[in-house]
Amino acid sequence: DLGSEATMYNEPYPSALTFSGVNGALWARLAERFPEASIPQACMSCTVEMRSQFDVSHAQGEQDAARLLRWIVRQGIIKGEPGRLPRLKVPATPMQGMDVGYCPKDGFLAYHLEPGAKVKKGQAVCDVIDPANPHGPKARTTIYAQTDGVLFAKRLNGSLAWPGLVLYRIAGEQRLAHRAGMSGLDD
Structure with a gap:
C-alpha cells in the first residue's frame, strides 16, 4: 500500500527496544506466558520512514497521504474500500x-546510486572526497555495500560528511552477523 522501496521485518521479540517492538511484543509475550487466558493481540505497530526532510514536494505529499490512508483503511481502523x-x-x-x-x-559526498537501485556486495555506493586535496592520490574514499539488496535510503540533506555519519541503508536478504540484536534504529 505504501509504495515503499524496501519492507523490513524484525524478530517477534527484538532485543533492541523500539516503539514497534515494545508495543506489539508485550501482548504476544503475555499470551505466551498465560495461554489459558486467551489474551488477544491488542494492538499492532509498525514504523514508516518517509523520505528525508529535504526530499519533499506537493505531488509526493499527496501520493504519500493517499497511500497511508489506504493502508489505514486496509487495517480496519477506518471504514472504506482499500482496493x-x-x-x-x-x-x-x-x-x-x-x-x-x-x-x-x-569530506564531501558523491553517490554512485539512487534509492531503489539493486546493489551487489562489494559494489561502490558512494565516495567521500577530501576537500583539502580533491585531486590527490587519496582524494576519494569509496564506501562499498556489505550485502546484496536494495538501496532504500541515503543522506539527502547535504553533501558534507564526517566520521560516523550514516551515509546509506541497504535492505539485504541475508542476516549480517554484525547487525544481530540491533533494531535498525541504532544510529
Whole structure:
C-alpha cells in the first residue's frame, strides 16, 4: 500500500527496544506466558520512514497521504474500500540484513546510486572526497555495500560528511552477523 522501496521485518521479540517492538511484543509475550487466558493481540505497530526532510514536494505529499490512508483503511481502523493490495517492489527482508554505511572521515559526498537501485556486495555506493586535496592520490574514499539488496535510503540533506555519519541503508536478504540484536534504529 505504501509504495515503499524496501519492507523490513524484525524478530517477534527484538532485543533492541523500539516503539514497534515494545508495543506489539508485550501482548504476544503475555499470551505466551498465560495461554489459558486467551489474551488477544491488542494492538499492532509498525514504523514508516518517509523520505528525508529535504526530499519533499506537493505531488509526493499527496501520493504519500493517499497511500497511508489506504493502508489505514486496509487495517480496519477506518471504514472504506482499500482496493486491491499492490505487490511489494522487492520481497520483505530481515531488519538484521540491513547494511548501514558509515562515513570514515570528513569530506564531501558523491553517490554512485539512487534509492531503489539493486546493489551487489562489494559494489561502490558512494565516495567521500577530501576537500583539502580533491585531486590527490587519496582524494576519494569509496564506501562499498556489505550485502546484496536494495538501496532504500541515503543522506539527502547535504553533501558534507564526517566520521560516523550514516551515509546509506541497504535492505539485504541475508542476516549480517554484525547487525544481530540491533533494531535498525541504532544510529
